[in-house]
Amino acid sequence: MAVPKTKLWKCDPHTVAKHRILDRYLQAWFPIIASRYPSLTYVEGFAGPNEYEDGEPGSPTYALRQAMSPKVEAFGKLIRLVFMEERRDRFEHLLETVESISIGTSRPPKLVVSTLHGDCGKDLLPALTSLHSWRQPIFANLDGFGADVPFAVVDRIGKNVSSEVLVTVAPSFFVRFASVQDLEAGDLVFGDRGWRHVRHCSSPEDKRRFLVNSYREALKRAGFKWTLHFEMTDEGGHKLFLFFATSVELGVDKMKDAMWKTDPNLGLRFRDARDTGQLSFAIDAPDLTPLKANLIAYLKGNGKANVGALRRHTLLETIYRMPHATTALRELRNAGVVSVIPKTVATSSKVTLAH
Numbered sequence: 001m002a003v004p005k006t007k008l009w010k011c012d013p014h015t016v017a018k019h020r021i022l023d024r025y026l027q028a029w030f031p032i033i034a035s036r037y038p039s040l041t042y043v044e045g046f047a048g049p050n051e052y053e054d055g056e057p058g059s060p061t062y063a064l065r066q067a068m069s070p071k072v073e074a075f076g077k078l079i080r081l082v083f084m085e086e087r088r089d090r091f092e093h094l095l096e097t098v099e100s101i102s103i104g105t106s107r108p109p110k111l112v113v114s115t116l117h118g119d120c121g122k123d124l125l126p127a128l129t130s131l132h133s134w135r136q137p138i139f140a141n142l143d144g145f146g147a148d149v150p151f152a153v154v155d156r157i158g159k160n161v162s163s164e165v166l167v168t169v170a171p172s173f174f175v176r177f178a179s180v181q182d183l184e185a186g187d188l189v190f191g192d193r194g195w196r197h198v199r200h201c202s203s204p205e206d207k208r209r210f211l212v213n214s215y216r217e218a219l220k221r222a223g224f225k226w227t228l229h230f231e232m233t234d235e236g237g238h239k240l241f242l243f244f245a246t247s248v249e250l251g252v253d254k255m256k257d258a259m260w261k262t263d264p265n266l267g268l269r270f271r272d273a274r275d276t277g278q279l280s281f282a283i284d285a286p287d288l289t290p291l292k293a294n295l296i297a298y299l300k301g302n303g304k305a306n307v308g309a310l311r312r313h314t315l316l317e318t319i320y321r322m323p324h325a326t327t328a329l330r331e332l333r334n335a336g337v338v339s340v341i342p343k344t345v346a347t348s349s350k351v352t353l354a355h
């Protein structure tokens with residue numbers, strides 16, 4: 001998608017999918033965090049106008065609705081919602097629409113909504129400081145148009161307790177870095193110069209994979225334990241990367257649930273961004289080939305593993321869910337590629353490569 005110039009623009013299938021993933025995730029995140037901490041912050045650094053050309057709601061609306069649900073309110077915890085938008089006309093639209101939601105339904109007394117006109121890179125961290133968000137969990141939705149989330153923002157959030165980021169990256173912008181012309185912009189996003197080695201990669205696919213891995217490393221450097229990243233392609237072939245980073249294992253599980261429940265009718269194809277086979281699949285017809293290759297590589301590296309460890313590896317290191325690991329292992333066993341002892345694919349069964 002070309003970067004829109006107008007105040008509002010059309011909502012594309014990627015955006016619809018992203019909203020469903022976010023909405024489902026927040027439906028789990030708000031109550032889980034509210035049940036465990038005195039306060040929490042949901043923040044958008046690139047909030048947009050909160051409405052699309054044909055009237056569809058923007059991401060701030062989904063966050064507001066989930067934060068205002070009776071289930072969350074019942075915990076009586078302080079919830080901060082922070083929406084930041086740089087462009088004046090979009091900011092004004094955002095402000096108006098956010099207020100109309102909050103006025104239309106009664107706002108829980110402990111919900112503090114801050115709609116701010118500002119630049120995510122310069123103004124977001126100071127805003128979180130003045131709102132006393134630190135030392136309590138933060139979920140940051142960083143949804144720029146290109147690849148424009150400053151590492152400093154991700155880094156600060158990564159070092160905060162139980163915090164998470166969801167970063168959207170348009171691969172076309174990512175690949176812009178591959179030409180190594182925009183060096184400073186790249187350094188700002190990756191947080192160091194390691195990514196510049198991309199010039200040694202030969203094919204465009206190698207470059208893209210290298211950049212994906214470099215970004216994943218950057219998220220780890222920021223302090224996040226787990227990263228999940230996948231690529232969505234719409235019917236027109238337009239691609240979008242979503243990177244999710246968290247230090248909470250349950251967060252990975254919930255984000256995967258949200259992703260795997262994306263509406264198959266949106267016509268999107270998904271791909272594990274690290275898969276060398278470039279295999280994409282519809283969400284309702286998952287192809288387990290990349291997962292099988294990954295499990296075989298894991299077994300080559302580790303000699304043997306029990307099913308529980310392979311299921312956990314699948315959860316934390318691939319885009320697949322734990323039940324996919326069970327199916328993949330069964331298929332690999334039936335094809336004589338692995339041995340499982342005892343033969344049932346149960347948590348404690350031992351798996352080795354068959355010779």
Ligand SMILES: C[S@@+](CC[C@H](N)C(=O)[O-])C[C@H]1O[C@@H](n2cnc3c(N)ncnc32)[C@H](O)[C@@H]1O
Nearest residue numbers: 045046047048058059085086087119120143144
């Ligand atoms: C992809 S849109 C956000 C869409 C929104 N998250 C949604 O899902 O409805 C990105 C928005 O970020 C704004 N933006 C771009 N650079 C920014 C910056 N440095 N700081 C804050 N906002 C910025 C753009 O004006 C645009 O409205």
